Amino acid sequence: MSERVSWVPEGVDTGKPSAARLYDYLLGGGHNFAADRALAERFLQAQPNARTIARLNRAFLRRAVLFMIDGGIRQFLDLGSGIPTVGNVHEIAQKADPEVRVVYVDFEEVAVAHSQLILEHDPRATIVQEDMTRPAAVLRAARDSGLIDFSQPVGVLTAGVFHFVPPQADPNAIVAAYRDAVPSGSYLAVSQFTQDLQPEEMAGVVEVMKKSQNPMYPRTKSEIEALFDGFELVEPGIVPTPLWRPEVTNTDDPDKAGIYAAVGRKV
């Protein structure tokens, strides 16, 4: 057969930049290629504060995970986990309690292969290759992994993910599907770009990303609030990342954080 049949997935193309590797680069990681770094440079021109934004977002994820562990969560579903970069969820969580189980979800070939490498020897963490905007498939794969018990509370993490989900994909319905699959007492963490902070820079970022494989959709605070339907927002609600339960008095400028963060508890 010389023909490629349509059900064959696209091959790996390192010539096209990916948002996951861009994020890795902004965080100071080396898991990226020239194309990713070129995109990052344009991103930095539009938003010079991008490295700080990435760092603050990553730090929020860490605090959110630890907060949930304090709240009794022992299993996490990390949606759109990307390239395993510095301070991964399973590392943070298992340092607090080695029994914590983590299922990473990502769709991108390299991110998945890379995660598999990292997780090879960890029986309590795995990655499933699914599109987080298709909750049914994700939930089935998570169940099949044997790591998540959906009768027990789950920590659902969507750090820096929903700004890649277009409005027509109906993000509220996507969240609702995950919400309905987990018992009450479960937590949802969301961080996502917003045009409420630094609108000009944000518009520039949207422009830069428009032509990439991962166009971005910033959301307002009220749009983000809508994602938490069925959840009770924990203090301090929806705030710029550095203001979400900082460990010590925050010294970063919240107006330049670019990203809103929030955690809710399913009622």
Place this chain on the structure above:
Amino acid sequence: MHALTSTAYIPLSHAEIEQALLDSLRALPESPESVARRLVSLHATGPDSLRVTIEVLSPAFELPVLARLSSAYAHAMRLDAFDQQEQIKVAIVRAKQRVERTLRVSQARFQEVFDSAALGIVITDLTGRCVEANDTLAEIVGLDSGADLTDRDLRDFYHPEDLAALGASYRKVSEGHVDRFRDQRKLIRADGEPVWVHLVVSVLRDADGRPTHHVTMVEDISELHLLQRSLDHQLLHDSLTGLSNRQHFLSRLERRLDGGPITLYHLGLDAFSVVNNGLGHETGDKLLKIVAHRLGELAAAKDAVLARVGGDEFALMTVSDNVTSTIEEIQEALGEPTFVDDHGLALSVSVGVVDRPPAFATAAELMRCANAALRQAKARGKRQWALHDPHDDARRRGRYALAASMPGAWEHGEVEIVYAPVHDLETQEVLGAVARLHWDDLSHNDTMALADSTGLSLPIGRWLLREACVQAARWVEEFGDGAPTLHLVLGALQSRDEDLVADVKRALDDTGLPPERLRIALDISSVLAGDDNALVLHDSGVVTALDGFRGGHDELAVLTEVPVRSVITRAPAPRPDSPLHQAMRALIETVHGFGVRFGVDEVHTPEDAEHWRRAGADGVIGLLPALPAAEVTELLATAASPRPEAS
């Protein structure tokens, strides 16, 4: 510390970072290299991390220490970057391997589908050359294996007449006007035999969306193939009751016909539609299952064959037995009340029976006979049965057989024209001759009725008109005034034929027969239906009559509107002692009152003729047998020549 954490993300708590930095500070004078490695492993690796570190440390530490720190930091960063690049490369290799593996699996899956499909599949390039075909297609077109098709032109297998149309359809698909097309065509097999197939054609595109190949799926829908498949698929049972279906029953009946005598029962549930409509289809279905079950037990006890042959109809074939007692058993089995969804239902059936059919009968014939008998039984009411009457059926079938052979007979000249005299009842004179058809032993009317049932009545009627006119003209030529006037009685179809008037005129023109020598009797139904042939013929100078008169009000009304010379009826002769005599007299008087003469067909005896005369009728047909033209000519010649005594 804050200066450092703002340059890079260090995934540790505040206290942990503080502790790590304090430890580093203590170790710095001794081993700046270990501090550098520690900073890198902490991930204090932002673009500005080293700068702020030096800025913080430079007041307190000597340049050589800071130089060693910087150099070691750069080296550790380099190694760290190598590690990460190594990792990402391995990840990429793995991802590629997985994609290739998926590709291999899906190719294997595709190959399996391709090889084992029941459909013929062929991939052709845009010129129609076969790139790959499966064995199923090879089988359909009569080749040994799919490989035999490779590099051949698929169009070689299309019928030459289909090439243009199919070519256009293929182009439509490759040009993207349609995603695919379906068609039903004939392929020409390698051995030249045609095979009917169903085609579905779609297009394959390359990564840039350009069409590169066509995929043609071919399903063999020739009868033999379908039969084979239907047998393969065990389509022999009724899904609701699990009983044999009609087809299966027929094949079993066929097999049993060669053995001993059998009895065939065709059962129809009485008033099943009442159950279905009143209690719903679900209840109806449950009831059918119960009926099937009870009949099944009975069939098992009798070693009989049972099938569901229609919605509420079953067929039972037994070794020839006592029909009445079997029917009683059937009624008994079904009569016991059945509770379905809380409704108590007692059932009965009507039965058509074919007992001990002759060995040469086919299964289909028997089923038809049993069905006919069932219809008879149903017509009589519920719980009835009827035995198939072979004589009745033979008559009907004989007629069909005859009708079927009529066209051939006519073509071979077996249908003759004969002439029957028309007598004037008052003067006893012959008024004319009616031209009639004669075939086998059949009368004119039977022949015409048969012709009607085969669609032959129009051509035969025209033929009769023309031939009779030719003959009548000859008689006029030969015998002058002594020649008989020609009477033609037309069938219903010809009577209302649009071309009738033209046909008559042409016949008169071509033969030279004077119009007044022709009388045409039209079927009265055509005039009742408003056809104006009678009027137009009258205007053309042809005298007309209406045949098939029965004395109805509408018919009498027509007589006041249409200028006809006479009516012709067929009825038993009104004997003077019959109460009808007076009524007939009155009717004939009425007809006369319209200035119309009254004729009677099929009067065969002088007594009947006399009865009619006394009732007032004017003429009769049938007193003397109809004769072929030659014999009539002879008679006319005898009458015209001077009698021997007189000479």
